[in-house]
Amino acid sequence: MEKRVKFRGWLLPILLIAPQVVISAVFFFYPAGQAIWQSLFIPDPFGLSMQYVGLGNFEFLLSDKFYRASFATTAVFSILVTLCSMIPALFLAVVADRLIKGSGVYRTLLIWPYAVAPAVAGVLWLFMFNTRVGVVSWYLGQLGYDWNHVLNGTEAMGLVVVASAWGRISYNFLFFFAALQAVPKSVIEAAAIDGAHFWRRFWTIVLPLLSPTTFFLLVVNIVYSFFETFGVIHTITGGGPQQATTILVYKVYSDGFVSQDLGSSSAQSVILLIVVGLLTILQFKFIEKRVHY
Amino acid sequence: MQKSILGALAVSTVLSPVAAIAQTEVQFWHAFTGRLGELVAAQVEEFNASQSDYVVVQSHKGNYSETLNSGIAAFRAGEQPHILMVFEVGTATMMSAKGATRPVFEVMAGSGAAFDPNAYIGAVKGYYTTTEGEMLSLPFNSSTPVLWVNRDAFEAAGVDPDTDLSTWQKVGETLDALKAGGSQCPLVTAWQSWIHLENFSAYHDVPFASQDNGFAGLDTELMLNGEAQVAHLTAMGEWAKDGKFIYTGRRNEGGANFRSGECALFTESSAGYAGIKAEAEFDFDVRPLPYWEGVGNGPQNTIIGGASLWVMEGHEDAEYAGVGEFLSFLSSSDVQAKWHQDTGYLPITAEAGEATRAAGFYEDNPGTDIAVIQMTANEPTANSKGLRLGSFDQIRGIIDEELEAIWAGDKTAQEAMDSAKERGDALLRRFESANN
Numbered sequence: 001m002e003k004r005v006k007f008r009g010w011l012l013p014i015l016l017i018a019p020q021v022v023i024s025a026v027f028f029f030y031p032a033g034q035a036i037w038q039s040l041f042i043p044d045p046f047g048l049s050m051q052y053v054g055l056g057n058f059e060f061l062l063s064d065k066f067y068r069a070s071f072a073t074t075a076v077f078s079i080l081v082t083l084c085s086m087i088p089a090l091f092l093a094v095v096a097d098r099l100i101k102g103s104g105v106y107r108t109l110l111i112w113p114y115a116v117a118p119a120v121a122g123v124l125w126l127f128m129f130n131t132r133v134g135v136v137s138w139y140l141g142q143l144g145y146d147w148n149h150v151l152n153g154t155e156a157m158g159l160v161v162v163a164s165a166w167g168r169i170s171y172n173f174l175f176f177f178a179a180l181q182a183v184p185k186s187v188i189e190a191a192a193i194d195g196a197h198f199w200r201r202f203w204t205i206v207l208p209l210l211s212p213t214t215f216f217l218l219v220v221n222i223v224y225s226f227f228e229t230f231g232v233i234h235t236i237t238g239g240g241p242q243q244a245t246t247i248l249v250y251k252v253y254s255d256g257f258v259s260q261d262l263g264s265s266s267a268q269s270v271i272l273l274i275v276v277g278l279l280t281i282l283q284f285k286f287i288e289k290r291v292h293y
Numbered sequence: 294m295q296k297s298i299l300g301a302l303a304v305s306t307v308l309s310p311v312a313a314i315a316q317t318e319v320q321f322w323h324a325f326t327g328r329l330g331e332l333v334a335a336q337v338e339e340f341n342a343s344q345s346d347y348v349v350v351q352s353h354k355g356n357y358s359e360t361l362n363s364g365i366a367a368f369r370a371g372e373q374p375h376i377l378m379v380f381e382v383g384t385a386t387m388m389s390a391k392g393a394t395r396p397v398f399e400v401m402a403g404s405g406a407a408f409d410p411n412a413y414i415g416a417v418k419g420y421y422t423t424t425e426g427e428m429l430s431l432p433f434n435s436s437t438p439v440l441w442v443n444r445d446a447f448e449a450a451g452v453d454p455d456t457d458l459s460t461w462q463k464v465g466e467t468l469d470a471l472k473a474g475g476s477q478c479p480l481v482t483a484w485q486s487w488i489h490l491e492n493f494s495a496y497h498d499v500p501f502a503s504q505d506n507g508f509a510g511l512d513t514e515l516m517l518n519g520e521a522q523v524a525h526l527t528a529m530g531e532w533a534k535d536g537k538f539i540y541t542g543r544r545n546e547g548g549a550n551f552r553s554g555e556c557a558l559f560t561e562s563s564a565g566y567a568g569i570k571a572e573a574e575f576d577f578d579v580r581p582l583p584y585w586e587g588v589g590n591g592p593q594n595t596i597i598g599g600a601s602l603w604v605m606e607g608h609e610d611a612e613y614a615g616v617g618e619f620l621s622f623l624s625s626s627d628v629q630a631k632w633h634q635d636t637g638y639l640p641i642t643a644e645a646g647e648a649t650r651a652a653g654f655y656e657d658n659p660g661t662d663i664a665v666i667q668m669t670a671n672e673p674t675a676n677s678k679g680l681r682l683g684s685f686d687q688i689r690g691i692i693d694e695e696l697e698a699i700w701a702g703d704k705t706a707q708e709a710m711d712s713a714k715e716r717g718d719a720l721l722r723r724f725e726s727a728n729n
Contacts, residue, residue: 257362
């Protein structure tokens, strides 16, 4: 069972949690409260006047079929980014773990992409896939495939997913690699003596033992794909074509900071807050139950 | 020698806050980098050196959108500059911000600096004046779309580079010939909404939006799904399908394709001149923007893109006097003529245009006057005075999306423009309720 510490009195406990409460209040509750308040108005950009519209901003958003579609876009995007960044990372970690010599070099090289800022990574991929001058799109052209992510929504989605997942593989690799090192060798050796081959050992022993790490990475990667990928999207597609790559957070940014529609942007933040809250509850309720610590 | 000493003095004055105390400081935020940034800095230095009462301090605040957003954020924090550069798309936003801006005609009247609103080219002035003729912001850099021709690409495809390209009908035939001659990129464009819808409408004298394109009121609705626009976009869509019009992106991405020599024709701003002249390793020339023979009332006149200078509210009277002096200096004929010749932007006063012609600039640089002629050929009508729509940056984004649907073959031009109207109108209603 869990250990509980009992404090006598209430002053010390309050003092101990006070810093966290203050930080949450200043950096979370206050801005979140502001967002909820502002979502009830249509303000002008200069803050000179505000028009109370009640739930008008939400009505406006939910009646916009592009906004509704961006929920699906966000789901597809996050799932793909999470899969594309975790599976290769796990594969690379397993392979690097089996190396006897030179694993340090591999590790260092594999971590490098993490040092590249999302917006810069976006520009790098954009150059490679530029429809007219990109190296990759030129080779694809030679193979008879006409790459044009500027007009083709599926290709645009593929490109932003790859560009977002790329740097993330390094991060996930680090965690998987560390977790693999912590798997007790004795268990694996015992299984090997019993005649279990590599893949069987991986599926039945290693993967379950990695589950806390996998769960942690799942949460972190979904949060990443929600909130930190907009630099990539901004530089590669700007949310296009036809909003095929406009995820919820990108729309908050572009409506609020580019278009100065603060009412709609606040309403979107509130909706996003609810979505992320629900997702987190779901993750901890259902997936965490299957995690072996 | 004397000039360089003055210049050095001006620089040291700008750099040392101590020396600036005696003089009134005027903050000027703009969006120019590179060569344009240097030219703006030079203008400011020249002004500072020309008198001793005021010091203009110029700062670069990012691209057009970022500069506008910095200005707005600064106003909310009470730290606004005196002069803010705002691109033409942000005009309606600024106009509605009564209390945040001080109209230029008031500033000029208050400062007593020389100012004649009638000296400005009609199509430029019209964009930034009220329907009563009061100038709200000072036109600064204005350009208009023209047709750029890669003569070498024409010859490579076996097409006469001097062929008539004045109408879209003729351009259509030329595109066929270019394609048949092996051209991989017969036509490319920059700023598709600005050129192929906004300017297209003005040029053919058909409305882009109701209420005189938004000049007469906030209760405006888009009319870009009219017959003329749909016919043009249908033709463009056909060309896109046949590989005769190559779509490269929403901004000026196509410039790279044209400057590298890949594309034969390029619809782009007249201010593309500096870049094309610097990079193109082929023979090029400039033609007026084509029009559809028999459609609307074309060729009327094209409208401008670019930016104007807004004066922000909330400063001392003495500072506004300095603002007035500076704006008067910027619109003086010499400064304007030099700016026009260096950048390819339009001369905003008729006098600056005359001075440039008299100096023989147009003979030495053929084609540089086409934009001026195209804009000033006719007195602007209600359809060709300009556009004044709220949330216009967002609406342009919507138009871009719908145009992409046409180029990709997902929608017909009529479907796409009907949808653009519906979505754009929703934003116009929001803007109306935020500013009523």
